[in-house]
Amino acid sequence: MFGKQLGVTETTIPGLMLFDLPVHGDQRGWFKENWQREKMMAAGLPDFGPVQNNVSFNDAPGTTRGIHAEPWDKWVSVATGRIFGAWVDLREGPGFGAVFTAEIDPSRAIFVPRGVGNAFQTLEPNTAYTYLVNDHWSPDAEYSFVNLADETVAIDWPIPLSDAQLSDKDRAHPRLADVTPVGPRKILVTGANGQLGRALRAEFDGMPHVEYAGRDDLDLTGDLASARRWRDYGVIINAAAYTAVDGAESDRAAAWAANATGVSALARVAADNGITLVHVSSDYVFDGAIDRPYREDDPTAPAGVYGQTKAAGDAAVMVAPRHYVVRTSWVVGDGGNFVRTMASLAERGINPTVVDDQVGRLTFTSELARGIRHLIETDAPFGIYNLTGGGEPRSWADIARRVFELTGHDPQRVTPVSTAEYFANAAGPIAPRPANSVLDLTKIERSGFRPQNADDSLRSYLA
Known part of the structure; x- marks a missing residue:
């Protein structure tokens, strides 16, 4: 986890950007700049203007959340623990249904553009999943969802969904064929x-x-x-x-x-x-x-x-x-x-x-x-x-x-x-x-x- 330089990797989903974050540690623990506008813009991150920071704490490995496409951009990282992340492009266009997966620990972060479905599964206990968003939650906001077990998306979850903890709401989300693509802004x-x-x-x-x-x-x-x-x-x-x-x-x-x-x-x-x-x-x-x-x-x-x-x-x-x-x-x-x-x-x-x-x-x-x-x-x-x-x-x-x-x-x-x-x-x-x-x-x-x-x-x- 230590010794990385700040860097960005383009993914198979346009606009979805995986970042390596420098983490500095000693006998006391570690420190990182989780989001630093000037440096990350220089590395290619859009100036997305976050307005809210949220944290999802998860007790047990196998806690699984998503796949939700929201009408805002997200900067996703982990404060403690480790996750398996899965992202599905639910935007209108030729990329609809494209999938990208990666493990995220405190030394990695990912920028998720509006309309890309976001999900994660915890791989360690006491995992704190954190994300910056560039809009405040609103009851009028329109979301799009796809089922975690969709056969077309075919995400290879490290912990089978049958053994994972997930909500009834997430279990009931539609298959990809029934999803209405997210239109442009x-x-x-x-x-x-x-x-x-x-x-x-x-x-x-x-x-x-x-x-x-x-x-x-x-x-x-x-x-x-x-x-x-x-x-x-x-x-x-x-x-x-x-x-x-x-x-x-x-x-x-x-x-x-x-x-x-x-x-x-x-x-x-x-x-x-x-x-x-x-x-x-x-x-x-x-x-x-x-x-x-x-x-x-x-x-x-x-x-x-x-x-x-x-x-x-x-x-x-x-x-x-x-x-x-x-x-x-x-x-x-x-x-x-x-x-x-x-x-x-x-x-x-x-x-x-x-x-x-x-x-x-x-x-x-x-x-x-x-x-x-x-x-x-x-x-x-x-x-x-x-x-x-x-x-x-x-x-x-x-x-x-x-x-x-x-x-x-x-x-x-x-x-x-x-x-x-x-x-x-x-x-x-x-x-x-x-x-x-x-x-x-x-x-x-x-x-x-x-x-x-x-x-x-x-x-x-x-x-």
Whole structure:
């Protein structure tokens, strides 16, 4: 037992990790660091955030408990004695039913991910079995079980179950064929009725673990902490936002509440519950004054209220350890938008005046939803990502001409003007617009995502 170095062994069950623990002893007894976050994370242990420590004391050899799959992660070890541990993957997927067994003494520990069934049999008297978990017990928690004697699992118990001590409840658990697999942690989409929310519904269509919440379903400015059993969720995609750029100049309280205060509350929930928070941001966090595409590490410098609230929301999200801030621009989706307006004007014979001194790329909500799913499913490194359509940047006037052309109309009917000229006679406050809204896409492309050319997306959208 003595003389080991801290080390980890990958098992035949994904995410189930067996650790060797250094134990130091002398004539007085022994000492070990049973769980040490910094060292064990460096060795590969997820930062699972334990909140409770439990101990199961067992008098006699042959005491057998399990097989229980719980909706939380566990760090299992032994304080005194020795056990035979058995683990069965009860998670939905190709690994369902996989088995791993090992003996655990004070010099070993094992990390058991959510959805993996956990059981043990004591091999020595006075065995103290201890485990850290990253959620508090709840009567609402959903468990899954499989019978200790299941013939398919076929665990070779050192002490036959006929001679072991086990509960009637454990004896009555179902066979593997009758077990409902444990699904993945839930994904919650907020702002689910907006343009991006509808695109996310289409992107995740048919996935039962994805839930959708509109404004009436989840109040981001209310008591979020008790709004859900948050430990059942793995990801929150925040598609809710105040997007009236000009309206924010006068309706400041509403803009700050939706884009900053509510986002801060979501970040707190995510941080407290180990949830990945995906937050959609905007090119308006920049003033548009530089002459190159904006990178993720460029300092924000919002010129208007809308951009200020979005920048504040970005800063709040980055407090959550697991976060993706997805900055985008010129969003087009299902509903009223610039492209639909230009197509309608073209069809009705109206010749529009469109600004030509703002440059950027269109981002279709279907592409934005696809990129968000990519970040989640590939476990891309957390942080800020720019995500827009690809291809050459264009001005709004260029895009208007292209809409006219693709719908069979003369693009010369579009008259270009400066932003100052366009808003010269506007009634009410007008938010400053970034002249340069082009975002550098190098980082997300390195993650393996290839944004579709914005012109190809435009062509498909109009078709």
